[in-house]
Amino acid sequence: MASVQPHRVRPGRGTELLLLVPALAIGIAGYLLAGLGATGAVPPHAMTYAIGTTVLAFAVHVVLRLRAPYADPVILPVVVALNGIGLAMIYRISIAYAARGRDDADIADRQLVWTAISVVLAIVVLLVLRDHRTLRRYTYTAMVVGLVLILLPLLPGIGRTVNGARIWVRVGPVGMQPAEFAKIALAVFFAGYLVTHRDTLALAGKRLLGLQLPRARDLGPILVVWAASLAVLVLQRDLGTSLMFFGLFVAVLYLATERTSWIVIGLTLFAGGAALAAATFSHVAARFDVWLHALDNDVFSRTYGGSGQLVYGLFGMANGGLFGTGLGQGRPDLVPFAYSDFIVAALGEELGLTGLVAILLLYTVLVERGIRIAIGVRDGFGKLLAGGLSFVVAVQLFVVVGGVTRLIPLTGLTTPFLAYGGSSLVANWMIAALLLRISDEARRPVPAVRAIATPDVGVPLPPVDEPRPVGGGRSTGRTGTPAAGTPAASTTAPVRTSTASRAADAPGAPDGPEPDDNPTERLGGDRR
C-alpha cells in the first residue's frame, strides 16, 4: 500500500472473453436441456439460438474493446448468464403452454427478440455516451422525464390496468412499463441533484436528538419524490415500484450526505405513507393479510386478492427441493405468471435450491461489482449514479424474490434480466451499459496530462461547523490535496487522523491528484 510504484491496470477484456464462454454455455445448455427435458428432443432452432446469443454477447464484447477497454470484465458475463437462464426458463414454460394450447405460448420468441433489441440498445448507449458525466447536464431533464414516466400510466387513454396495477402504457400495439425506464431517469436525477446539494443537505439545519435535521427548503425536492412514490402506491396500486423508487432515493441520499438522519427520515416517511395506505386502501391491507396468513384456507381460496398465486409458487419451489426436478421435468405451468413475476418460483422448482442460490449469487456478484465501480470512480456524480443503479437492481430483486419466497409481502415487479418483458429487459441492459461505461472511467489509468481536475462537486466547506477531512473516508474522488483536511480532523477525531493521513500518505501526498488516479491503490488506502 505504501509503495509508489505505479500499478498497471489490466483492461480485463481477455478475462471478459474467457468468462463469456461459460456464461454463454449456461444459457445455451439450459436452452437445450429445457427442450430435451420437456419434449425429449433437441429444440429445432438450437443452432440458430446458440449462434445468435453468441453473436450478441460478442458484439457487446467487441464494442467494449473499442470504446470502453477498461470496463469491468465481470458485468457482461454475469448479465449474459442471467439473460440466458431467463431465456431457457421462458422457453421451457412456453413449451408447457403450447402443450396446453394456451395462446401466450409465443413468449419465448418474443423474449428472444427483446433480448436482441436490448443488446442493440445497450451497444447504442455505450457508443453514444462516451463519458457518463455528460448525463449530469441533464439532471433536471431527467427529473421531468422520470416523473412523466412514473405518472404516464395514469393518463386516461394510454394507461392500462393489468392484474390490478396501473403500471402499463399502451399506444397502439406497443406496450411498455414506463416505471422500468423511470428508475434510470430518476437515478440520473438523484445523482445530479444530490451531488450538487449534498453539503447543504448534510450540514445545514438544526440538530435534534443526535440527528442532523435538514432545512425546510432543502426538503422540497425530497418531498416531491416522496409524493411521487406515494402516488405510485396509491393511484397505480403498485407497492413494489413505489418501494423501488423510494429505496433508490433514500440510498442515493445517504450516499451523498452520509447522514443517517436521512435514512431515518426517509424510512419514517415511507412507513407512514405505507401505513396510511394500508389503513385506507383495502388492496394494500389485503397484501399484508396474504403475506401473514398465506396458507390459511380462507385466504387461499379467496377469489379476488387471495394467496393462491403465492402459495402455488411455494408449492412449486417445495417441489424442486434441494436439487430441483431438472429443466423440463417440473410443472412450472401450474404457477400463474411463472414466466414473469414468478419466474423465480419456476427456477426454484426445476433447478432446485442449489440453482436458485447460484442465480442469487450471480446477482450478488453483479451488484457488488456495481458498488465497487462506484467506489472506484473518481467523480461524485459517477459514484452516486453507479451506486444508485446497482442498488436499484438489488432492491428490485429483493422485492420480487422476497415476495415470492414470502420474506416480505408480495408486490409485482419483474426479476431483472430473467423475467419475461421487453421494458424490463431493455431497461436493465441499459443499466448494465451505464455501469460498464462508468467502470471504464473508474478503472482507466489516468495519463499524466490529465492532471487537470475535471469540474467537481462536493468542494469542502470552510471549516466552520464541522470540518471534513477530504480524501480520507469521505473521498469525493478527484479532490485536490488530501492532506488538507488532516489538521482540523486531528483535533476532533484522532482516530480518523491516522486513517486519513495513512490514506493520504500512502501514494505520496504532494503529488496531488496522482494517487487518486490509481483506483487500486486508492481503494487500499481508503479502507477504514
Added chain:
Amino acid sequence: MNTPLRRLATLTLVMFVALMGAATWVQFFQAESLNTDSRNVRTLYREHGNARGPIVAGGVAIASSVPVDDPFGYQRTYADGDLYSAVTGFYSISNGRTQLEKYENDQLTGRSDQLFFSRIRDLLTGRRPEGAAVETTILPAAQQAARSALGDQSGAVVAIEPTTGRILALVSTPGFDPNSLAGHSTSEAGTQYRALEAAPGNPLRSNATQERYAPGSTFKLVTAAAALESGSYTADTPVPSPVEYTPPQTSRPITNFGGSSCGGDQVSLAEALRISCNTAFAELGVTLGEDTLREQSARFGFDDPDLTVPLPVTRSVFPTDLDPPALAQTAIGQRDVQASPLQMAMVASAIANDGRLMTPYLVDTVRAPDLTVVSQTEPQEYSRAVSAATADQLTQMMIGVVDSGTGRSARIDGVQVAGKTGTAQTLEGQPPHAWFTAFAPADAPRVAVAVIVENGGSLGNEATGGGVAAPIAKAVIEAVLAS
C-alpha cells in the same frame, strides 16, 4: 462517499443472504409440509406421471398403473375392482384415495425412506422413478368365497390366519368399482364419487375396518373368557339361567331369544354358550363386574385407538361407567358395546391360537421395482388374550355351538369347526344384525373368520347369526382349507 458505499454493499449482501435464507426455508425446511398439502395438486400430478407400484394378491396384481397416452402418462386400473375394494380402496385425481392406496402411498409412489437408494439410483441414471409393489396377505380364493357368499347383502367378512395374524380375506359389501373413480376426467370421476357417496350402505367406507356394530351374542365369548380366566369357573360350572333375569336397579327384565327357557334354572357355562343363553351371561357379567369384562375385552383388542393393519381399524368400544342394567346388556353384546368385524375375527383368532392374539396385518412384502424386498412383515404377538387352558375350554365350548347349538349351519364334513353366533338388536323396528365368528379346524386352526350381515340380510326380521352369517363363514373356511 466510499464509507456509505461500503455500508450499502454490506446492506445488499445482507438482503441477498436473507433471500437465500428465505429460499432455503421454503425449499428445504418447509418443503415437506408444502408437498403434502392437500391443496397441492402438483404432488398428485407428479405421482400420476410416474409408474405407481402395483398392489398384489396371491401373485396377481389387483391394482396396477398402465401407461396411457394422455398428459398424466399412467392410468390406475383395478382387476376385479369390486371384489377387492375394501383392500385397495381407490386412487383418484380429485377425490383423494383410501385404504391401501392411501396408507401405503409412500411405498406405492416410491417416496418412502426405505426406497431412498432406489431413488438415488433413478436420479443418477435418469430413469423415471417407479413405485414399490405392495404384496398383500389376501388369499384370493377366500376373498372370492366371502364376496360370493355375501352376495347382495350388506355386511363384511374378515378372515385371519390365527398363527400369524395374516388377513386372508377382507370384504365389505356393498363394494364399488375403483376404476370408476380412477379416470382422468375429473368431472366424470367427480360425478361417480358423489353418486357413491350418496349410495345406500356407504360403499366407499369399508364395513370390515371402518364400521362398528353391536357384537350381540358373539361377545359372550369375551364374557365367557373373563369368567374362565377369573379362576372361579370352568366350562362345567353351573350358572343361573332363569327365563327372565332382572338386573339390580331396574324393572326391565332380560329374556332369551323368543322368550324361551335355557333348559333349567341352572346350566353349565358350556351349555349356556351352546344355546346362547342371554339370562345366564347377563347375570354372569353382573357377577364378574365391569372392570373384569373391560380388562378381558382389552386383551382381545377392544379400546385400542391405534390399531393399524396398516389400514387404521376403528376402535372397538367397551363402554365405561356402567350401572348393573347396562352391564348386564353389555355382557351379552348389546347396548353400547361395539366391535368392528375385524375385532370379532381377532377374538376367534386368539382363542384358536391357544390364547395368543397375533397382530393382524394385510401387507406381507414390499418389493422395490427391481424385486428386492424392501420390507417384510414379521408376525407379532398383540397380546396374551387368555391362557392356553382357557382357550382350550372355549374351543370345546365353541365346537359344541357348531356341532349341536345355534351354529349348526357352519358344520363341515370331516372338519371340526368352532364358532359362535350372534344376533344383535338394532334400532327399534329394524331387523337385527346377524353375526358369526368361527375358526377351523378346531384342533389345528388355519383360519379364523368373522361375518356380519347387516339388518338380517336376505332373511330380514327372521334372521339369526346361525341362519344368515354362519353359512358365509362356512364358505370362507372351506375355501381356505381347500387351498
